[in-house]
Structures are given as structure tokens and as C-alpha cells.
Amino acid sequence: MDAIRVSKVEQVQFAKGGTISTGTVHLTAHHIIFRYDDAGEKEMWMPYPLISLVNRQPQTLQGQAQLNFHTRTFESFSLTFRRESDASDVFESVKELTVSASVSQLYAFFYNPSPPFPTNDGWSLYSPRDEYIRMGVGTRSKAWRFTDLNKDYSFCATYPARIVVPTRISDTTLQYASKYRSKCRIPVLSYLHWANYGSITRSSQPMVGITQNRSVQDEKLIEAIFQSHWSPESRVSNANVYGATPTNLIIDARPTVNAVANTAKGAGTENMDYYKEGKKVYLGIDHIHTMRESLAKVVEALREADQLLASINQSLPDQVADLAVLDKGALRRSGWLRHISAILEGTVIIAKNVHVNSSHVLIHCSDGWDRTSQLSALSQLCLDPFYRTIRGFEILIEKDWLSFGHKFLDRCGHLSSEKFFLSTTGGADTGSGAEAAQAFLASVQNRFTSQHHIKETSPVFHQFLEAVRQVQRQFPDRFEFNERFLQQLYYHLYSCQFGTFLFNCEKDRRVGDGGPPPSERTISVWDFFNSPTEMSLNRNATYHSTLDDPTRRTSDSDMGVLLPNPKDVRFWHELYGRTDEEMNGRFVAPQIRDAEHVGSLDNADDDPVVQEISAQEATPSSGSGGKWADSSLAGSLGVLPAPVRAHSPGLGTGLRDISASLPDLPSSRAAPSRTPTPLSGGAPGRAPNSQASQSLLNTPIWSRAKQPDILSGGGVKSVWGKLSSNASAAFSVVQDAYAGVAKDLMNTGIGQGGEETAAKTSELRGRDVLSAWGQERSTSPLPPSSTSYQRAPVTENPWSISPTSQQHISIFDENPWGVPSEAESTASVATPPRPSAIEPMSPLPLDPTVVPIPVTSAARVVTPSVLGRNSPQAMARSRAQSPPNASKIDNTDPLGVGLL
Template sequence: MDAIRVSKVEHVLCTKNGSTLSGTIHLTAHHLIFRYDGGKENEMWVPYPLISQVTRLPQTLQGQSPLTVHCRTFETFSLHFSAESDAIDVFESVKELTVATSVFQLYAFFYSPNPPLPTSNGWSIYSPRDEFGRMGIGTRTKAWRFTDVNKDYSLCPTYPAKLIVPTKISDTTLQYASKYRSKCRIPALTYLHWSNFASITRCSQPMVGITQNRSIQDEKFIEAVFQTHVSPESRVSNTIVYGATTTNLIIDARPTANAVANTAKGAGTENMDHYKDAKKVYLGIDHIHAMRESLAKVVETLREADTLLASINSDLSEQVSGVSVLDRGALRRSGWLRHISAILEGTVLITRNIHINSSHVLIHCSDGWDRTSQLSSLSQLCLDPYYRTLKGFEILIEKDWLSFGYKFLDRCGHLSSDKFFVSNTEFSGSGGGADAAQAFLASMQNRFTSQNHVKETSPVFHQFLESVRQIQRQFPERFEFNERFLHQLYYHTYSCQFGTFVFNCERERKVGDGSGPPPCDRTVSVWDFLNSPSEMEQNLNPSYDPSLDDRASRAPGADMGVLTPNPKDVRFWHELYGRTDEEMNGRQIPVAVRPELVGPIEGSEDDPVNRASTPSNVPLPPSPSKTPMSNSQPLPRNPPPNPLLDSDELSSSVPELASLNISGSNRESFRPFSSTSSSFSMKPQVPSSNSDPSQPSRPLAISKAQEFFVGGGVKSVWGKLSSNASAAFSAVQGAYDGVARDLNTRSGPASPVPSKSEEMNIRSHLPSWGEEAHTISSSSSPPSSASFSLPTVRNPWATVNTSRPSATSVFSSYENPWGQSEESALTSTSTGGENTTLSSPLPADPTVSHPPTLRTATISRSQSVASARVGGETDADKSSSSSSLSASSDPLGVGLS
């Protein structure tokens, strides 16, 4: 081939696992082969698709030119060439052979086993009619039927040709329902439980959008799915299923934040007001990019350990082996085990709902081919012992991964990219500054090329295999296959030796591009290789005990063949990474299950996604043209205990917010940039002409979504008023003006327990700098109470003399959020020695820390100490000491401590 610049290089040093040996490198059309001199080690064969990265380094002091090769099998080796030209030729040849422009250039289309494999039925090992017939479709139940609506892949190109749907749903309804699901991936049956008629169906996210779109066909479709076990004519046996229809679940595998982001793009999640007899749960499993970054941190830690070990060996005369230099803390910080724990947590939830609650489960994520495939296949692995056999596990992968359209080509990155071939020799030359700058730009361009191709890669199937390994480790006697079988599957997922894992969907495998025979006829199936006698002998689990899966067994500890793994008991699959268990895991530390799981959710009022993505679902200040709400009931003074309280939770605690009718057709459309009726306007409500002028208007509570748009998430008064500093200053000025007016118009004796307005009025007596200090006292204070005086401190906010009329504020037409008018000021009364405090008409701001309320107009130190009950002092001791409060500790009057 023209891509091979050099086919053979001798006297090359290969460093691997801390040891360095000499040998010869061979480059073929599909493999890099290293043959050790003297046969000291077995030949190393590396298929080009297994190469994840190649780095060419500058010459060493010994005059050698090294190449570092990283493989997808987590192996790293370095090749040291005596001539730089050989290193360049090998680097460029491997790059040309690894970076493919078409899937038909991969090894699978050139591989021909010699001798031929004993079996050749790998491409037909999975038959939908046989597999779903085994579950009981058409025999145990008649509630489900096969449909050929997608026989030519016209309904959904990424779905299988054979689909199983409820019998009550016609093909016409399927056509309409497909338009409501992302990529037309409608709900389709993937599993029917053997002990009851509970089902697992899978689909993609609904196209809800911020306008809350609906599809009657989709709603009827899912309703029919959740009722497939209740119709008398749907079953051969009409026995009652205990516990059915109690907890039908819609599983949204994503975090709520991801669902909100998809809503902004026109998709989203189900509005549970429209789906009967069901609840929804968010599992909080991160997207493909988070998984890719997490595994990258694991790989980086492994490579750093290899580099450190190689450095130690190069500094010592004798090579060191068996030394663990792996940073286990860095492995845990990668979050990889946390992600696997979240997947297993969702698996347990689905398994229990199917087997124990005898209820249905509908699973989806975004497009329904990544997290959906993981959860669906792992749940079936736990529910059905058949899938824990060799043949059953192969059928499970064919059904839930290959047939339902997992994107192996994109996620595995089979075509590779120039980005993964890095040459760090640009700056080693002796050229001038212009050459160095040009080399720098070339290197940066190399780093940022092919990003669109790389961002689709993610170790989703790898994560599934590692999750299976976790269950296999917890239940070692329940699997017919061993760890080696999983390891072989992982290897051939990336080797591209077989055609099973090199395409994105069933249509691409069975139809192809139309230019020739379909790929299934041109390539060998991986199952033909794994089912050969020599391989099966090595892949069998000697401790497998099928009697433990006896469904009729009532022995102690019997589980009817249904497994319930522990999500916290997860460890790194050390065999896959080529390490020991002690090296990677050490002492077992249980992984805490993540708190992102949200649910069950029965209606839209409980759904955080609907509250965050649909502005009309949150209590918002109405526009001035709207009729204001009633002010007959005062809002509570005390703030909610949670500063991030959601809007619906706040509505349940505030009567006026709960009485608002903002659902249905009366909801305002989402117009965040409208100047007249913006849903996110922060202006207080302006009373209309028919409202009571004596009752002050009250600003509505602000939800988290509003805080995000208005204040950027900053929990402060300024973020709620305005981002304009001058407007905020004017509001504060107006507040102090109102307080001064309240002080001048007050009359009568001071109450023992002042209201919030009285407390602010006391603070308004702060004198200006240089003025004489005032002493505030109360005739109703206890005899032991010593009055305090405010020292001479000027109020920096008092820009206007309170004796003159205040200047007009920009907020003059709205309610002052701090001050109160004389008519609306609420005072407290004292009856029989008991203090009774009326509620303030203003809502307490949950994001502002309120100072403690002054008990009397005259506050003594003795009262404060007595109320605290510190130590063993007597009341006489507590009342013996008093001191004046220095205003320098509170120059702005924001609170007394």
C-alpha cells in the first residue's frame, strides 16, 4: 500500500510495563507487529483501530527518536529508533493506516479467517420472532403485536425492522406518534417479564419544547402500554396480577438540568398531567461528554503511573517490577465509579418495579440509544436468568444494542482522527522566530481539528460491560460466562476485526449504502468467533450454578432468579486495565449513591423540569395591564427554611400564590425580551383602578428560574431590584425617606415588641457625623433594663434631609420594598403581659439574612444576656451589666447582633 512508507525496521527498542527489549517492527495493511529478538516475549499484534494516540518526541541525549503508542486496551508502549527518518516513516505510516475516511476501509472488510470458523450463523443468531415468542408474545399474552410499519426503515431509520407494540394501537397511530418523539424513536417493547405481564419499553425524549407541545397519539400509546396486563381478552390466563398498575414508571435517565436544556432546544420530558396511571423518575445519569471526560481522567492517571515507573527504571541499574505507583486517589476523583454506581442504581429501581411491583417501565434519555440501552439491557440481565447464559447474553446485545441502534461507529471512534497523532518536535529545530511561530500555529491547528468527529465518541458500551462485571463480581455463581468473555467483547468492540460493532444501526448492517452486498454478507460476525469450541472452552465460568435460578425454589435465600445488585459495591475492573486489584482498588470504599435521583413525579407541579423550562408554570409578577391579585391575606413574615425553595413549594406555603390561576390557556407565552409584558419583569405589582388603594401591593416571590435570568444566581437584594447601580441607590434612598416619614408621623407609646417597620424606624435615628447623640428609651422597659445611646456617627446613606420633602425616586410609582406607609404600618400590642405581633404585609426575602427582632424600643445588654441563658448566672447577675451599643459596629444599620 502507498500508505506504508517502511514495512520493516530492525534493532528497535520497545519499552512496555517498565521493561525494555530489542526487536523488529513490521507494518502490514491492518496490524503493527513487534517481534522480540530471540523470542523472549510473544509477538505483539496491534490492529490499527486499537491505537488511540501516537506521540512523536524529540531525540534523546542518546540520539534515539522515540514514539509513544497508547492503545484503547489501556496499554502503552514506546518504540525507540536509532534513526530519526525511521521514526518519521513509522509515525506517518501508522497515521495513514489508522485514520480512515470510510467504514469500508476497516479491517472487518478484509478479514478472512484461516482456517474457516466452525460456525457461520452469527448474523442470524438473533430472531425477533423467536426471542419475543420465548417471552410469551402471542402465547401468554395477546396484548402485544408485531408490526411491519418500519420494515423498510422508513418510519425510523435507526430502529429495527420488526417492532412490538400494543395490539390496541394501529399503524396509523404509530405514524402520528413518531412525529412527537426525537428521531421518530417511538415506544417499543424490549422485554416482557416471565412472572407477570410487566414490560420494559424504550423510546426517545418527547418533542415538548418551551411551548409544552402535546401529542394525543403518544399519550394514548403509552396509556395502552401501561394497560397491556389488565384487559381480560389480552391474556390466555385471566388470573389477577397482584400489585399491578401501582407504580408504572417513566424513567428519564438524564439529570433534570439536561432535560431543561433539551426543552430549550424543542425537546424535553413528559408532562405527567397528560399521562395516566404513571409516575416519572429522573435518574441523574450524566451525558456522553461527562463519561468521556471521566474515563480520560482514569487513562491519564494510568499513563502517569507508567511514565513514573519508566523513569524509575531508567534511573536504576536494575529494573524494578511489582512496584505500585498508581494514584488511587486520582482514580476515585475521576468519577468513573460514581457514574457506574448511578447506572446500577437505576437498574435496581427498574428491576424492583418490574418484579416486585408487577408494573411497567418506559425508559428514555435524549435520543434513546446510550443511557437507555444501558438501563434496559442491565435490567433484563438482572430479571431473566436466560440473559446470563452465553447465548442469552449475545442475544441481549443483538437486541438492545445492535438492533435498537446504538451508534458503535460514532461512539467508538473507529475512523479515528488526525488529532490523535501528535508531533512534539516542532520546536526542536534551530530556525528563527518566524519558524517557531509557524510551528506553534501548526501545532495548535492540529489540536483543534476534527473536533466535530471526536465529540461524538464516548465509552458507553464499555461502561455497560464494566457494569456487567460489577454484577458478575457480586454474583459469581449466576453467570455462565466468565470475566474473559467480557474482556474479549471489549477487545473486539474496538479491533474492527468483525463487522458486528462497526456500524450505527441495523439498517446500515443489513442494507448498506446500496453499492454492493450488505455488510452482513461481506464481514464475519463476532459471535462466530466467540462461539467456536476453542473460545467457548475458555469463556465458561466453572462456578456457574443454574439451580440457583430455579423459579419454584422456596429455599432460604432463593430469589427466583432475579438479582438485585448493590449500587455502592463497585470497583474498578482491574483486569481490563491490566492492573492488580490491590493496585487499582486497594481497600474497598463504598461509593456513595448520588443524590440526583428525582421522583417519583405524578404531575407537572412536582416536576422541576417543567417549572424551570416553562416560565408560565412559575408564579411571576403580572404585567401592569393585568388585574392584580387579592391582598386580603397577609404574607408570612418568616422566610422558608430553604433559600432555594422552588416556586411550587413556595406556592403551597403562601396562600395568595397558591390561589393564582396560571395554568392552561391563560398562561402567557415565553417572551423574555418583551418590554411590555415580560414574564421575568422584576417590577412590583401596580394596583389597578378597581383594587383597594389602602392595601399596599406586594411583590410576588421569585423562583430560581427568575433569579437565574435576573441576578445570575446571586442571592442578594441588588440582584432582585436591578442590575443598574444608580437605580438600586435610588431605591435605598427612597426607603430611608419613607422610614423618616413614618417616624415623624408616629404617635403613642412604644410597644414592647416592635414590628419590622419599628425596628427600621429605630435605626433611622442614626445621627449625622458631628451631631449630638440621641438616647432612645421606652417607658415600658423593665426596671433592670439600661437604655443605650447611639454615638455620634453620620449615616452615609442619608443624602437628603429627612425634614424636607424627599426627591422623587425612580421607584416612586411602585411599592417601597423596605418602608411602609402610615396607614399600612402594623404595630404590636401588649395584653396581659403577652406580646402579640401581627404579620408584616411584605414577603420575607429567603435570600437575605434577617437580624433578630428588637424586643423593646430600649434594648439592654442585661436582657440579651438573660435571653441567651449562658452559664449559670442568676437574673440579678445578668441585669447588673449594661453598655451602650456602638454604631460603629453597624454603620449601615443592617442589623444588631
């Protein structure tokens, strides 16, 4: 090939894991090969798509040049060449062979196994009709039917050709309902439970928008799904039906922030006022960009450990094997385990709702092919023992990942990019100025053309495999396949050796572009896994299928349904090439859930997304309040109002509600204490206007009307809704306070613009002329050295609650330094107060230990001079020595130096 500048380079140093070897580098059309000079070592073969980053280092003083390679299998190694030209040729060749212009250039279209695999039915392994009949569609339940509406992929390009929908809904209704769902991905059946008529359906987000659109056809479709346990011919509501579906759920996997942001694009989430058959739950699972950044932090920690090992090897080669240099703190800060824990929490909720409550669950995120596939596949893995066999797991991936349109090509980044090839040589190969300018323009053009492709990458399927590994580790006897099977599956996800994971949807695999389809031109990865050699290596020796017998009646029987512990998560150290001690340590603290989780929403009044949309509609397009006039602009900029950004610090109320209806949830917690909030006024989710907020501030907190507790009675509402109104009110107060600051930026002098101007521009002046918090500044401030201690009357601080009772048992209760000794207490009581020892006009600051500090009616100031002096006579003397205005001062500073 023309891309290969050099096919063979000898006497190359190969460094990996702190060891250095010598050998020969070979470049082929699809692999980079390193052959050791030591005949006992096995050759290293690496497909080009596995390369994630190549860094070309500058030439050393000895004339050597080094290339650092990082792979998608979390390995790092370096090749050191004796000549700079060899390193340059290898670098450019690998870049040309890794960055592909089309999928047809990948290794899968040229791979031909020799000898051929014994089985060649990998592309026909999954039959939608056979699999849904196995579940009971058309046999146990007549409420579901197959439809050929998408047989030519004209109805929905990203859906499979054969889909299962409720029998009561016609194809015409489906056509209308598709206009209301993103990418026309309507709710369709993914799983029918073997023990009851509970179901798992999946879809994309509804096209609600800012104007709160609705679709009667979509509402009827979901109503038919939630009533599918009844016979389609007759609905007898007074009959005793097993599993009367009291807890039908619509699972929105996104945080509420993402749902609000999507309303600016015309999408959003369901308004539960129109879906009376069920409730809605927000799982708070972050989007693909957050997952990509989280894994990048894990990879960065692994690379830093490899670099540290390589540097230590140069000075201490005999001690590298005994060193643990991986930063466990960086691994925890990545949040990777927290994201997996959030996915497992949603999985348990879905599995319990289907199996225990015999109810129905509709899952969706934004487009329904990332988080939706994770939750749907993991839930079925826990519910159905068939999917825990090797063949069943392959069918599960074919059904919920490949046929339902997960974007493997975009998420895995198979085509790579030139951005992943970094050179620090400073352009040594550039020639004339024209060539340098042309190279610069080419790099700029490549930056704009490939940026979208890079942003689409995300380890979604990798995250699913790690979640499966967590369940497999907790139930080691319930899976027919072992850990090696998952690790090999991850390897071939990125190797591009087979055509299974190369495309974004079933249409791209089954329909050819002017020629045979890719399913006929490439080999399926299941042919490789189902070969006798791989089957023997991937079987779990401790697997016991009898444990999944639903008729088994023992103390540990579970009818074959697994409910994993979402908090028992650990790094998959085998995948990362590390030991369990190195990555997880001897003890793993419980993963604290700081992501939002809102659930069990019955109607729109409880939905924080609907409340925020209503608040945006009520907000005027112009004004001095500083609020977002255009919600679409706010969503596009990623800046959302305060109520949307608030998060529950722990497990939300929704999770506790679901846990109450789904018994024996391992992560159940006690409900938090209910604390009244001072700033809660007006409609939920709406900020009060300036007049209302001013009136609210001028009213004492203890005399304000108590707002009803949203956590008791009247339906279920999460802490999110409570925090939203408070944050909105506080946000409005702050904006009103600083509304006119921008107009007075040029007038910052005191006394030039009057008291009003001085009040507006107080934050622009120095600290020496500013008053304390909650105090009004006098128009003629005293110099700092003055012995007079008078202040103007204070204004009420809306964020501080004054105590209603002035009873103090002991003055020592307010001493932050502890209770003094008995001798000190006696001496302090007997000692009279000392007069001020500060000279007038002294440049030194006031000494709080010698200056008499006034005692207010709100709080008593404790100083060493008056410590323990709580008798009525001492209090009378203190009041007599206080300044005239001391009774009006609200000084809560224990040292009496004031708040700066």
C-alpha cells in the same frame, strides 16, 4: 501500500511497564508488530484502531527519537529509535494507517480467518420473531403483535425492521405517534417478563417543547402499553388480575437539567397530566460528554502512573515491581464508579417494578440509544436467567444494542482523528514558507471537519460491560461466562477485526451501499466467540444453572432474579491491567451519590421540568431583572436558571418513594428531617417580582405565613421542587438588589451623587468606607482612629433568623473558645471593667479586649474583660457604659471588631 513509508526498523528499544527490551518494528496494512530479539518472548500484535494517542518526542542529545503509544486497552508503551528519520517515518505511517476516511478501510473488510471458524451463523444468531416468541408474545400474551411498518426502514431509520407494539394500536396510529417522538423512535416492546405480564418498553424523548405540545396518539400508545396485562379483546376491570400494575413507571434517565435544556430544541419530557396510567422517575444519569470526561480522568491517572514507573526504572530498576504509584484519590475524583452506581440504581428500580410489582416500565433518555440501552439490557440481565448464558448474552447485545440503533461507529471513534497524533518536534519536516502555510490551513480545516466526530465519542458500551462485571462479581455463580469473556468482548469492540460493532444501526449493517451489505462482507464477532476454543476459555467453572430454577423453594431462592447492590462497585482492575489492591485498595468506601434523583411524579405540579418551563413562559422577554429572556438561548449556552441547577445532596425523595414501593432495596435510607425554608413564596418554580420580594424582606421571618410542607400529604414531591422555589426567590432578590449597579459605574465618588448613588456603588469603594453587613452607612463616616463607637440603625438581614427568645442560661454557652476555669471565672467577675486604653487618633485598630463593646438585645458579646459577668448588676453597669445607640446595634461578632 503508499501510506507505509518504512515497513521494518531494527534495533528499536521497547519500554513497557518499567521494563526495556530490544527488537524490530514491523508495519503492515492493519497491524504494528514488535518482534523481540529474545526468541522466548511472544510477538506483540496491535491493530491500528486500538491506538488512542501517539506522542512524538523531540530528539535527544544522543540523537535518539521516541514515540509514546497509548491504547484503548489502557496500555502504554514507547518505541525509541536510533535515528530521527526512522521515528518520523513510523509516526507518519501509523497516522496514515490509523486515521481512516471510511468504514470500508477498516480491518474487518479484509479479515479472513485461517482456518475458517467452525460456525458461521453469527449474523443470523438473533431472530426477532424467535426471541419474542420465547418471551411469550403471541403465546402467553395476546396483547402484543409484530408489525412490518419498518420493514424497509422508512418508518424509522434507526429502529429494527421488525418491532413489537400493542395489539390495540393500529399502524395508522403509530404513524401519527411517530411525529411526537425524537427520530420517530416510538415506544416499542423490548422485554416481556416470564413470570407475569410485566414489560419493558423503550423510546426516545417526546417533542414537547416550550409550548408544552401533546399527542393524543402517543398517549393512547402508552396507555395501551400500561394496560397490556389485560386481554386485548375485553377489558374486565373488576376481575382479579395478577399484578394490577399500581406502579407503572416512565423512566427518564436524564437529570432534570438536561430535560429542561432539551425543551429549547423542541423536545423535553412527558407531562404526567396526560399519562394517568403511570408515574415518572428521573434517574439523573449524566450524558455522554460527562462519561467521556470521567473515563478520561481515569486514563490520565493510569498514564501518570506509567510515566512515574518509567522514570523510577532508570534509577531504581530493582524496586519497580514493589512500588504502588497509582493515585487512588484521582481515581475516586473521576466519578467513574459513581456513574456506574447510578446506572445500577436505576436497574434495580426497573427490575423490582417489573418482577415484584408485576408492572410496566417505559425507558427513554434523549434519543433512546445510549442510557436507554444500558438500563434496558441490564434490567433484562437481572430479570431473565437466559440472558446470563453465553448465547443469551449475545442475543441481548444483538437485540438491545445492535438492532435498536446504538451508534457504535460514533461512540467508539473507529475512524480516529489526526488530533490524536501529537508531535513536539517543532515542524522539522516543513520546507518552504508556502508549504508551511499550506500545512497550517490543512490543520485548521481538519480541526473544523473532525471536531464533531470527536465530540460524539463516549464509552457507553464500555460502561455497560463494567456494570455487567459488577453484577457478575456480586453473583459469581449465576453467569455462564467468566470475566475473560467480557474482557475479550471489550477488546474486539475497538479492534475493528469483525463487522459487528462498526455501524450505528441495523440498516447500515443489512443494507448495502451499491453493493453487498456489510453483514455479507465481514465476519461476525459471535462466530469467533462460539468457536470451541473460545467457548472453553470463556466458561465459568462455578456456574450453577439450578440456582435460577423458579420452582426452587429454599431460604436463598430468588426465582432467578438478581437484585445487585448499587453501592458495591469497584474498578474492573483486570480490564485496566492493574491489581485489585492497586486500584481499589483493601477497603472501598461507599459511593456517595451526589447526582440528582427525582422520582414518583404523579402530575405536572410535582415535575420540576414542567415547573421550570412554566416559569420561563411567565418570565417577560425584557426587563431589568436580569433573567433569561430567551430560554432557547439559555439552553444553547448551557446556562440554566437557579432552580434547575440545584441538586439534592444525597438520594432524592423520588428514590425513597420508589424504595418504599419496591421492598428490600439495599440502598434504602431514612427520610431526612424537614426544615422550613424562609424563602418560599409564590407559585412553585417561579421567582417573585421586585415588589413582592421587597415586601417579603420587610416582613419579619417569624411572622411570615408558613408555607405548606411539600413532603407531607397531597401526593409525593421531591426535595428538588422545594429547593427550586427557594433558589428562585433568592436569585430574584439578588438580581433586584444589583439591578442599577451597571448604570452607575462611572459615578463612584462619595458625596458626588448623593446617598442613592453611594448606595448603588458601594461595592466599588474601599473597605475603609464600607459598613458592615446589614447596616446602613452614615453620610459622614467617622475616621477609623476615632474613639467614638456609634453606628447607624441596622436593616434586617433576610438570610439570618433572629431568635425569638432572649433567655440565656449562661454566658459560657456563647463562648466559642470553651468554658474557662473556675479561677478565671471568679477573677473576671470580681474585676471591674477596664476603661479604654487607646489614645485618641491612634493609628492602631481598636482593641476588642479593652474597648467596651455594647451588648444588644439580640445577642450578647463575650470578651475577656466581661467574661462570666451575667449578674443583673453587671448587666446594668454594661448598659450604663454603652453608647446611646448601642441598643439598636445588631452585633453578632464575638470579638467585636466588625464584619469586613
